[in-house]
Amino acid sequence: MHILITSIQGPAGQALLAQFAEARHSHHRVVGVDVDPVDHPVLHAAEQVPPASDPTRIDRLVEIVRRHDIDVVIPTVEEELSHVARATEECRFYPARVVISEAENVDLACDKYQTMLRLEQAWVPIPRFTCPSHHQGPSSVVEAVGEHAIIKPRTGGGSLGVRELHPALLREAEWLDIEEDSLIQEFAAGQEFASMVYLPPGDAPPTVVVVEATCGPDDKASDAHRLPGDICPEVRRIALAAARTLGLRGPVDVDLRYLADGRPVVLEVNARFGADTAHAPEILDALLQDLTADLVPGLSPD
Secondary structure, rough: OOOEEOOOOOOHHHHHHHHHHHHHHOEOOOOOOOEOOOOOOOOOOOEEEOOOOOOHHHHHHHHHHHHHOEEEEEEHHHHHHHHHHHHOOOOOOOOOOOOOOOOOHHHHHHHHHHHHHHHHHHHOOOOOOOHHHHOOHHHHHHHHHHOOOEEEEEOOOOOOOOEOHHHHOOOHHHHOOOOOOOOEOOOOOEEEEEEEEEOOOOOOOEEEEEEEEEOOOOOOOOEEEOOOOEEEEEHHHHHHHHHHHHOOEEEEEEEEEEEOOOOEEEEEEEOOOOOOEEEEEHHHHHHHHHHHHHOOOOOOOO
């Protein structure tokens, strides 16, 4: 197959390239795109594209799909997912298939606040959460999420804009500087997990792989290792429930952490391959097998 991978210099793109470098995938022709020039031994071709926020990015991707006779498009960056999903529903990439869920469900997963609302309605474990627009001042935020919290943008991926927050210690000026379009979550102090889920077509069983993040002295994730299948069954169950609740299919990346009382909760859900997907090669293998069999629902305009 001729496969296009977006944002190949990002964490998910690099993780996918590492897998396509393996001998069992050598028969595939991989084309990579990114905002900056890039070179990689796995790539048969590399192209520059506008940033995900640029309205001409989709046109450029469509042109690359045509010119390189692409069979499959794998988007990997959060900011482009909603645009790619809508373009897919409009058959812009036809006849190439796109590894993405329906646009409505992608939009839901890309809005972290709406994700929390939907998971809460379905009784999927999540931390306490709120939005700045729901509060007149810090005191009611403490009542909503506690004295130690995380604040993050409602949309976008990665750690940009994510920081710890102690609402009770905020001065008035600091409170007024907080972006209204943010999500505030109860701080989950326990171990961090990246759960990679693959929801296949039909009634085929899903795949769930859990990776544990190891923190360094600065309490930031510095390494990751895959957990055996019989470890942390509750984390696996919750990750799968979260992906299904949002109506996603194909590869899904679910971030979880333990609360102080030892309960695992979902922090966010990404409707794409995750940064640690190299630890779960069976997910890419299953996707490619299903694509070869032309079985993946939602990846064809028919």
